Amino acid sequence: MSRTLAAITGVQGFVPEDVLTNAQLETMVETSDEWITSRTGIKKRHILKGEGLAASDMGKEMVEGLLKKTNTSPDEVDLLLCATITGDRVFPDTANTICDKVGIKNAFGYDINAACSGFLFALSTGAKYVETGARKKVIVVGLDVMSSILDYSDRTTCVIFGDGGGAVMLEASDDGNGLIDEVLRGDGNGRHFLNMKAGGSLHPTSAETIANNEHFVYQEGRTVFKHAVRGMTNTVKELMERNGLTNDSIDWLVPHQANIRIIQSVADALDFPMEKVMINIHEYGNTTAGTLPLCLWNYEDQLKPGDNIVLTAFGGGFTWGATYLKWAYTK
Ligand code: UT7
Numbered sequence: 001m002s003r004t005l006a007a008i009t010g011v012q013g014f015v016p017e018d019v020l021t022n023a024q025l026e027t028m029v030e031t032s033d034e035w036i037t038s039r040t041g042i043k044k045r046h047i048l049k050g051e052g053l054a055a056s057d058m059g060k061e062m063v064e065g066l067l068k069k070t071n072t073s074p075d076e077v078d079l080l081l082c083a084t085i086t087g088d089r090v091f092p093d094t095a096n097t098i099c100d101k102v103g104i105k106n107a108f109g110y111d112i113n114a115a116c117s118g119f120l121f122a123l124s125t126g127a128k129y130v131e132t133g134a135r136k137k138v139i140v141v142g143l144d145v146m147s148s149i150l151d152y153s154d155r156t157t158c159v160i161f162g163d164g165g166g167a168v169m170l171e172a173s174d175d176g177n178g179l180i181d182e183v184l185r186g187d188g189n190g191r192h193f194l195n196m197k198a199g200g201s202l203h204p205t206s207a208e209t210i211a212n213n214e215h216f217v218y219q220e221g222r223t224v225f226k227h228a229v230r231g232m233t234n235t236v237k238e239l240m241e242r243n244g245l246t247n248d249s250i251d252w253l254v255p256h257q258a259n260i261r262i263i264q265s266v267a268d269a270l271d272f273p274m275e276k277v278m279i280n281i282h283e284y285g286n287t288t289a290g291t292l293p294l295c296l297w298n299y300e301d302q303l304k305p306g307d308n309i310v311l312t313a314f315g316g317g318f319t320w321g322a323t324y325l326k327w328a329y330t331k
Helices: 022-026 033-040 055-069 095-102 115-131 188-192 207-211 221-242 260-270 288-302
Strands: 005-014 019-021 044-046 079-083 108-112 138-145 163-173 178-186 194-196 217-219 252-255 308-315 319-326
Touching: 005 055, 005 115, 005 178, 005 288, 005 319, 019 022, 022 033, 033 260, 044 163, 055 079, 055 095, 055 138, 055 163, 079 095, 079 115, 095 108, 108 115, 115 138, 115 163, 115 178, 115 288, 115 308, 115 319, 138 288, 163 288, 178 221, 188 194, 221 260, 221 308, 221 319, 252 260, 252 288, 288 308
Parallel strands: 079 108, 079 138, 252 308
Antiparallel strands: 005 163, 019 044, 138 163, 178 319, 194 217, 308 319
């Protein structure tokens, strides 16, 4: 008898309407379209604007679209996980706020904080509920409102990130399509290189933390770059080896969209053809927990049941990993 797997049965992305182009950034900080394009691959990013709008409002758009697409009533949803580092508030969580805004009443939810690997980690958690039969319909959201924690006078960070994300539905599958395996890793020493310095229990918000600009993304870019290439390459290799996957048998590699040069370096290290690598960084920048579902959403038209897909991510924590799944449906 084949093992019950958790399959993705729908995906819905969302990015806010407002766009911030490289040309606009040129008027805000000392940078150029040429530098941003050649060093990161990013041409524009979407920014959430509007009085009172927050992460849960983007989540509401994604989840409502997903429910419509999968012909699911809000009452049928059992669990909603939200991967984010830019939730509406430090507490409570954003998952339950999304449920409230969508009218999901028979479920529970919680947030997962694993930065750019958040969607992979949340997918893993959600899949366990489905595989064990504990829950039937699980929604996994990955989103971030990075504009809410960026210092738009710091050219080393403000050009990279954008707002957006996506949501997937997970349901049980007995036909061999679904999440097959994963290699997930963490290294807390990475906290020194990518973080927000204040606002938590280590350095609670004070006049001093505000004056010192400590409520924004802090990143040592080159260090993170090196670890990202190594981490994603090694976990993809490990996953491929133990599942007997080859570059030919993988239909799509879906890397976290942090920098086109990181993506290219991972593909080069694996000797993997770029034609089979999902890329949308030029459109959205780095949306942190949002990049992987946004990729699946953009490429959904091209995916077929049985396609071998490897997702990989690296981010704050450090956290990183790779997940192997077989796609389960045709759009
Ligand atoms: O998603 C979570 C994980 N995050 C990542 O994976 C990001 C990893 N890191 C990166 O993607 C890259 O390190 C960055 C895009 C952040 C930076 O690119 P880089 O090629 O590593 O640049 P660098 O930090 O080595 O800086 C090179 C130069 C510096 O000038 P000097 O010191 O050589 O005179 C920077 O000040 O580029 C300068 N620079 C800029 N110049 C124009 C940095 N940012 C900018 C900018 N415009 N926006």
